[in-house]
Amino acid sequence: MTEEKQIVKLVITGPVNAGKTTMVQNLSDSQIAATDVAATDQVSQLKAMTTVGLDFGILKIDDSLEMHLFGTPGQARFNFMWKILSKGAIGAIFLVDSTSDESMLEMKKMFEYFSENVDLPVVVGATKQDLPGAKSPDEIAALLELGDTMVIPVDARVKEGSKMLALTLLGNALVEAQAGDEEFDDDNYDYDELF
Amino acid sequence: MNSLVYLRRMIINQKPARLDYTKGSVTKSIYYERAGFEGSHNEVAQKLREVFEADSVNVVTSTDFNPLTSKRIFAPQAISSALAGYTFNAEMRASLLSFTMRLPPLIVRLYPMQRYAFQDNSAYMKMHMQYQHNGSFRMQSYVSQAENTRDEIVRLRVMMATYILGLIAPMNAPRNENHQVTQSMLQRNAPQSRKRKTSILSRIIDRIRGL
Known part of the structure; x- marks a missing residue:
């Protein structure tokens, strides 16, 4: 009898033209689907092709575990998809174009929805930091009212940048999970133990 | 040095608690609830410094406290303030080094401490980079790599902040x-x-x- 694989999800989201499709590709063994179409409306001014469905990739972790990567469309009108995507997800990465005011506005709407409706570990990657007019991570955090969410400069085109962002998200989630494992029975706890 | 352990438990627990601490013959208390310490900015920072150096500490968890004031200082802000410019004598240094030696290999969480005016944020960033690079982090090595006394003080303050706030956890x-x-x-x-x-x-x- 073959053992059923465990599957967890990682969601990569954010406004249009921030680098989500590239990050899904960078972190996947193979990209199964990229639903790019020729952009219309305002998006066509930003790039020729945009994602209308989902980018989807798989990273095989070991024989019994797979991580499925979902790159979700970069428009706030697709927020409803969170309800489905967050089930079984281990975290979310938001990418935002540091040079674009439109990207910031869209990101603010998306993040507000996320904060109110989704309970997942999250980090924000600030892309295009090398371009003129890019806002700094601290400026972005203040502008988007991100609270305690970490904003990290990232070059989404570079595999190492994608890895670093994912590792930061997962490392943060791991520390939270480990800290949650600490037992707090005040009557019986030995305070000589450090954790 | 178990005052750090008590503070960490209080903060991670996220439940209303009172920490009683004694230095010499004087016993004082500091209250914690709703993710913050009760009191003004300066009061909380001062009390936390006293807790660091207390002879003995004890935590009482209860939901039945009567707060004296509605002011709360969010834990990362409070710890940042208490550690701003904080230095220690030889005895305290020895205690902190001994505490550091007991820490197992660690995982490190990246948290926006700069938003809470944490003065040693760049040292914390370097610490996280070391963790990212190596996949685990040894506080002993980090502290022992200090270039001078001042640098060692900074690294020990980073150890205190990350430990108390739950930004480090054992890699087990x-x-x-x-x-x-x-x-x-x-x-x-x-x-x-x-x-x-x-x-x-x-x-x-x-x-x-x-x-």
Whole structure:
């Protein structure tokens, strides 16, 4: 009898033209689907092709575990998809174009929805930091009212940048999970133990 | 040096608590609830410094406290303020070094401490970079690599802040557990579910590091 694989999800989201499709590709063994179409409306001014469905990739972790990567469309009108995507997800990465005011506005709407409706570990990657007019991570955090969410400069085109962002998200989630494992029975706890 | 342990437990626990501490013959208290310490900015910073150096500490958890003021200083802000410019004598240094030696290999969380005016944020960033680079972090090495006394003080302050605020945790996840994890298990808070979650996260981290 073959053992059923465990599957967890990682969601990569954010406004249009921030680098989500590239990050899904960078972190996947193979990209199964990229639903790019020729952009219309305002998006066509930003790039020729945009994602209308989902980018989807798989990273095989070991024989019994797979991580499925979902790159979700970069428009706030697709927020409803969170309800489905967050089930079984281990975290979310938001990418935002540091040079674009439109990207910031869209990101603010998306993040507000996320904060109110989704309970997942999250980090924000600030892309295009090398371009003129890019806002700094601290400026972005203040502008988007991100609270305690970490904003990290990232070059989404570079595999190492994608890895670093994912590792930061997962490392943060791991520390939270480990800290949650600490037992707090005040009557019986030995305070000589450090954790 | 177990005042750090008490503070960490109080903050991670996220429950109303009173920490009683004694220095010499004087006993004082500091209250914690709703993710913050009760009191004004300066009062809290001063009391936390006294807690660091207390002869003895004790935590009482209860929901039945009568706060004296509605002012609360959010824990990262309070710890940042208490550690701003904080220096210590030879005895305290020895205690902190001894405490550091007892820490196991660690995982490090990246948290926006600069938003709470943490003066040693750049040293904390370097610490996280070391963790990212090596996949685990040894506080002993980090502190012993200090270039001078001043640098050692900074690194010990970073150790104190990250430990108390729960930004470091032991790297002891059961990496090879192979349980079936359902979606509901991932979302539940049961300890067994958390162990499975840490196992999954550790395995994914190892895999991504190898990409």
